[in-house]
Amino acid sequence: MHELSIITNLFELLEEKAVEQKANKIVHVKLQVGLLSGAVPDLLKTSFDIYKKDTMAAEAVLEIEEVPLKYQCQDCKTEMVKDDYIILCEKCGSTNLKAVAGTDMFLLKMDIEI
Amino acid sequence: MIKKEIQVKADLLGSNKAVAATIREKLSQRGILTLNLISSPGAGKTSLLESLASRIRPEHEMAVIEGDIETERDAERIRAQGIPAWQIKTGGACHLEAKMIGKLFPEIPSELDFLFIENVGNLVCPASFDLGEHIRCVLLSSPEGDDKPKKYPKVFTTSDCLLITKADLVPLLPFDIERAKKEALEINPALQTFVISSLTGSGLDEFVEFLKISLQNLRQKYA
Ligand SMILES: Nc1nc2c(ncn2[C@@H]2O[C@H](COP(=O)(O)OP(=O)(O)OP(=O)(O)O)[C@@H](O)[C@H]2O)c(=O)[nH]1
Ligand SMILES: [Mg+2]
Ligand SMILES: [Zn+2]
Numbered sequence: 001m002h003e004l005s006i007i008t009n010l011f012e013l014l015e016e017k018a019v020e021q022k023a024n025k026i027v028h029v030k031l032q033v034g035l036l037s038g039a040v041p042d043l044l045k046t047s048f049d050i051y052k053k054d055t056m057a058a059e060a061v062l063e064i065e066e067v068p069l070k071y072q073c074q075d076c077k078t079e080m081v082k083d084d085y086i087i088l089c090e091k092c093g094s095t096n097l098k099a100v101a102g103t104d105m106f107l108l109k110m111d112i113e114i
Numbered sequence: 115m116i117k118k119e120i121q122v123k124a125d126l127l128g129s130n131k132a133v134a135a136t137i138r139e140k141l142s143q144r145g146i147l148t149l150n151l152i153s154s155p156g157a158g159k160t161s162l163l164e165s166l167a168s169r170i171r172p173e174h175e176m177a178v179i180e181g182d183i184e185t186e187r188d189a190e191r192i193r194a195q196g197i198p199a200w201q202i203k204t205g206g207a208c209h210l211e212a213k214m215i216g217k218l219f220p221e222i223p224s225e226l227d228f229l230f231i232e233n234v235g236n237l238v239c240p241a242s243f244d245l246g247e248h249i250r251c252v253l254l255s256s257p258e259g260d261d262k263p264k265k266y267p268k269v270f271t272t273s274d275c276l277l278i279t280k281a282d283l284v285p286l287l288p289f290d291i292e293r294a295k296k297e298a299l300e301i302n303p304a305l306q307t308f309v310i311s312s313l314t315g316s317g318l319d320e321f322v323e324f325l326k327i328s329l330q331n332l333r334q335k336y337a
Contacts, residue, residue: 006242036267
């Protein structure tokens, strides 16, 4: 359950941006969460709702866009979406694949009131 | 009142990654090969470190950072081998983060060869946190079963090295070493795999050889 520590980082980012923008309130937060990010979207939402109390985001809604795991074959350059995590190019059989999406988590955007 | 939409696109683990990169750079400059050991509770991380002590010394110097939720027990086990060890007590947190290593950094002697970080026993959470290590090792003990790699893909895809531990128990168990390796290599073909027993010492020489070669490579790169 490391989602709470990820949400702690999220709030550091949110507060930094809110101060920059002179915001009074954060009303909406959108994240992108990769299939292989290591975090569970539902647990992120629960952690967000616990953490947001008594912050500028107390009434904010967290939206999560789940990002599929995408690899690019380094030999034939084909891109492919995978849900079985298997490193094998569907086209040329190479195992020289690089993850190009779905391994990280991003704060994409936030809606504020000034 | 004005409503405004702010586009950000910031990595949620960006601050951890930045601290980890700084730590890795300093360790590389000093020529200290650093490993992050990750496994479920009881897979044999501390036992491995205990049995490495006599194989690494006196030729090389090693030290250990122990991460646990509570107690000094693992650090004490390492110190009993005459190896310097620091205990990080996370007080509930299920993983180590780079800033915890950063705090200890001033205490780490600069004439070391190997620094081992034993993460909190957990096969899920530690996988998301870079600690500034050069080599990430996942340990899978034979009693856990050979089907684990695809059930816990994050840790197996982010590791450099797989240690199948408690090999001495394999004859007693329905554990298929080849199946475990195949599962792991399918999701991470670059994994270096070793089959070891800290109890009998089998496979440890190969692993120590790998550590020494990795140390040489690091020092050549940063010479
Ligand atoms: N048979 C056998 N038992 C082992 C081996 N390595 C460790 N053990 C036993 O497994 C148990 C757990 O070992 P530890 O080294 O404490 O495991 P750990 O991964 O450090 O545990 P945590 O730090 O609590 O996550 C102990 O009872 C060890 O004696 C091995 O190679 N063979
Ligand atoms: Mg231990
Ligand atoms: Zn291909």
